[in-house]
Amino acid sequence: MSITPLMPVYPRCGVRPxxxxxxxxxxxxxxxxxxxASGIAVNLLGHSNEHLIGAIQHQxxxxxxxxxxxxxxxxxxxxxxxxxxTFADTVFFTNSGAEAVECAIKTAxxxxxxxxxxxxxxxxxxxxxxxxxxxxxxxxxxxxxxxKGFMPLLEGFRYVEFDDLEGVNAAIGPRTAGxxxxxxxxxxxxxxxxxxFLQGLRALADEYDLMLIFDEVQCGVARTGDLYAYExxxxxxxxxxxxxxxxGGFPLGACLATEKAARGMVIGTHGSTYGGNPLAMAAAExxxxxxxxPAFLAEVKAKGERLRGRLEQFIGNYPDMFELVRGRGLMxxxxxxxxxxxFVAHMRDNHQLLTVAAGDMTFRVLPPLVIDDSHIDxxxxxxxxxxxxxxxxxxxA
Ligand SMILES: *Cc1c(COP(=O)(O)O)cnc(C)c1O
Numbered sequence: 374m375s376i377t378p379l380m381p382v383y384p385r386c387g388v389r390p391x392x393x394x395x396x397x398x399x400x401x402x403x404x405x406x407x408x409x410a411s412g413i414a415v416n417l418l419g420h421s422n423e424h425l426i427g428a429i430q431h432q433x434x435x436x437x438x439x440x441x442x443x444x445x446x447x448x449x450x451x452x453x454x455x456x457x458x459t460f461a462d463t464v465f466f467t468n469s470g471a472e473a474v475e476c477a478i479k480t481a482x483x484x485x486x487x488x489x490x491x492x493x494x495x496x497x498x499x500x501x502x503x504x505x506x507x508x509x510x511x512x513x514x515x516x517x518x519x520x521k522g523f524m525p526l527l528e529g530f531r532y533v534e535f536d537d538l539e540g541v542n543a544a545i546g547p548r549t550a551g552x553x554x555x556x557x558x559x560x561x562x563x564x565x566x567x568x569x570f571l572q573g574l575r576a577l578a579d580e581y582d583l584m585l586i587f588d589e590v591q592c593g594v595a596r597t598g599d600l601y602a603y604e605x606x607x608x609x610x611x612x613x614x615x616x617x618x619x620x621g622g623f624p625l626g627a628c629l630a631t632e633k634a635a636r637g638m639v640i641g642t643h644g645s646t647y648g649g650n651p652l653a654m655a656a657a658e659x660x661x662x663x664x665x666x667p668a669f670l671a672e673v674k675a676k677g678e679r680l681r682g683r684l685e686q687f688i689g690n691y692p693d694m695f696e697l698v699r700g701r702g703l704m705x706x707x708x709x710x711x712x713x714x715x716f717v718a719h720m721r722d723n724h725q726l727l728t729v730a731a732g733d734m735t736f737r738v739l740p741p742l743v744i745d746d747s748h749i750d751x752x753x754x755x756x757x758x759x760x761x762x763x764x765x766x767x768x769x770a
Contacts, residue, residue, distance in 0.1 A: 388721060393420020396741050396748050398727065407751050409740040410727040414559070414591050414704070417618040417664055419741035425621050425659045432655030440646060447654035454658070458600055458665055460609040461629035465638070466649030470590035470616030471505025473626035474553070476643060477612045478509055480630055481551045481584035482529075483637025484611075494528075495548040496586070499535040501732060503560035504553065504588055504614075513553055536566055538573040545577065551584030551611070552577075556602040559591030562733030563699055563706025571608040578611065584634055586612040590626070591704070594618035595664035595742055598674030598702035605701060618664075618742075623656035664742060673742050677702040680738070680749050687753065691760055696734070705738040706731060719763050726755040 389401040396419045398406045411417070418425050432447075452464040465480075467473045478496065485493035496513065504510040511519045512527035520526060529550075533540040535558060552574050557565040578585040587610040592602040596618060599605050603613070611634035616626030630638070647653070663669060681698055684707060688695035694716075696708040709716065713736040720726040729737040740748065 386718065386721065388727070395419045395421060396744055404725060406721070406725045406727050407748065407755060408727050409738050409752055410729045411739050411741050412622065413729055414596060414617045414739045415620075416622050417595060417660060417742045418621050419743045420622075422621070422743070424662065425656060428655045428659035429623065429652065432652050435651070437652045438647065438650040440650075441644060441648065445649060445651075445654075447651040448649040451649075451654045451657055451661075454661060454665075455627065455629060458661075459613070459629055460603070460631065461613065462632040463630055463635050463638075465628045465630075465643065465645075466653065467616070467626035467628065467645055468624050468647050468653075469505070469626050470614065471507045471510045471626075472645065472648075473590060473614035473616050473628045474504045474510050474513070474588055475507055476628035477586045477588070477614045477630075478513070478553070479643060480612050480628065480635055480638055481553075481586055483642060484584055484634055485550050485637075487637030487639075492548055493550045495531055495546075496529060496551055496553045497531050497533055497541055497544050497549060498553045499555075499558075500532050501535055501558060501561040501564070502553075502555055502588075503558070504555075505590075535561070535564065536570045538570055538577075541574065541577065545581060545583075549581065549583055551586055553586040553588060555588045555590075555592065556606060557592040557597070557701065557704060558732075559704070559737070560731055562708065562731045562735035563704060563737055564733065565699065565701060566606070568606050568608070571603075571606045575608045584612055585610045586614070588614045590614050590616040592701075594660070595670055595673055596702055596704045596739075598670055598677055600665055600670065602701065619660060620653060620656045621660040623653055625653040625657055669742075673702050676744060676746075676749070677705070679746070680740075680752070681705060683749065683753050684738070684756075687757065687760075691764070694760065694764070699735075700738075703738075703740055703742055703744075706735040707738065708733065708735045710734070716759075716763060720755065720759040723762060724755045724759040726752065726759060 390398040392399040398408045465476050498513045500515045502514045504513045513530050515532040593615045612630045684698045700706050714730045717730045731737045
């Protein structure tokens with residue numbers, strides 16, 4: 374037998390973390406890494422946060438799981454909190470981002486089908502998008518590398534160029550049910566939509582009675598310095614998927630919707646065994662206790678600006694290697710002029726700095742939101758040493 378017990382679907386690197394200390398990870402062999410990846414925008418409070426650990430420990434000892442057969446004081450409380458903090462009137466809890474997007478897709482379809490419009494099932498989605506790895510969410514993305522081997526795709530998605538309002542306008546037809554878009558593409562390379570684009574989608578949705586779905590799985594939950602990125606654009610969706618950071622490392626997702634958008638999501642139409650269990654609710658409450666505070670959000674913005682400023686100044690010294698810095702808050706991307714993946718590996722293996730590669734020649738800088746200036750200093754030192762040694766290495770002898 375040659376297949377590994379862990380199904381070999383990931384190209385895992387040599388780092389084998391066994392412990393976390395705030396913004397650092399310690400691997401099996403004792404090496405200490407600066408974690409500016411945060412488990413892909415998940416560990417908002419860093420590792421070993423006492424408030425989060427305490428909440429999970431307390432809830433684990435009280436009640437972990439009961440299923441959705443019973444009333445949920447824990448779910449009601451967290452849902453009310455999210456409703457108070459956002460555009461939404463109602464929330465469905467899931468265990469992951471892809472499931473939150475699935476729920477969003479179902480909610481948009483049901484909105485039309487509940488009113489008898491069975492022909493309106495198509496969502497317009499965007500090139501270079503990432504919405505997860507389930508059949509519906511890979512079908513929602515045009516990326517062929519995720520489709521290969523898994524055909525046929527699910528019907529009902531039409532791909533248009535990101536940030537191309539004209540293209541969207543031309544793609545709307547009698548089958549269109551709505552739009553599914555990441556306000557800031559994450560895996561696609563930290564590409565933020567223009568305000569005009571999202572505002573234009575909102576206007577088209579209003580004009581044609583379509584559902585505007587934001588996938589804020591990566592850009593949501595304080596990452597940009599607002600609780601959700603849509604606030605920065607001044608554009609309110611009808612439905613929104615949230616996950617990644619929302620549980621601070623505990624698996625949790627949420628699909629948020631307005632009352633109108635959720636009109637088809639009636640008893641018996643959707644479900645999840647674990648979704649919203651008391652343990653997950655306790656984790657999310659602890660995360661929100663910290664990140665939903667206006668002073669904390671302001672700090673994320675300020676730290677994001679300092680980090681971005683330092684990055685922009687730095688990359689100017691290496692015009693052959695780096696092109697630009699983009700993103701918002703502590704969701705930053707550095708677009709390179711060379712392949713980013715080997716450089717990400719070099720920073721990791723030779724300078725103990727963790728970042729994440731992404732599409733469009735970009736690597737992502739996604740630190741825990743609790744970093745302070747000492748972590749920004751450490752990051753810049755490591756990045757600068759890594760860049761210097763990479764340039765030397767790359768020079769012909
Ligand atoms: C990560 C991600 C998902 C999928 O989340 P999973 O928890 O991996 O299922 C969906 N959408 C976006 C924008 C993401 O970044």
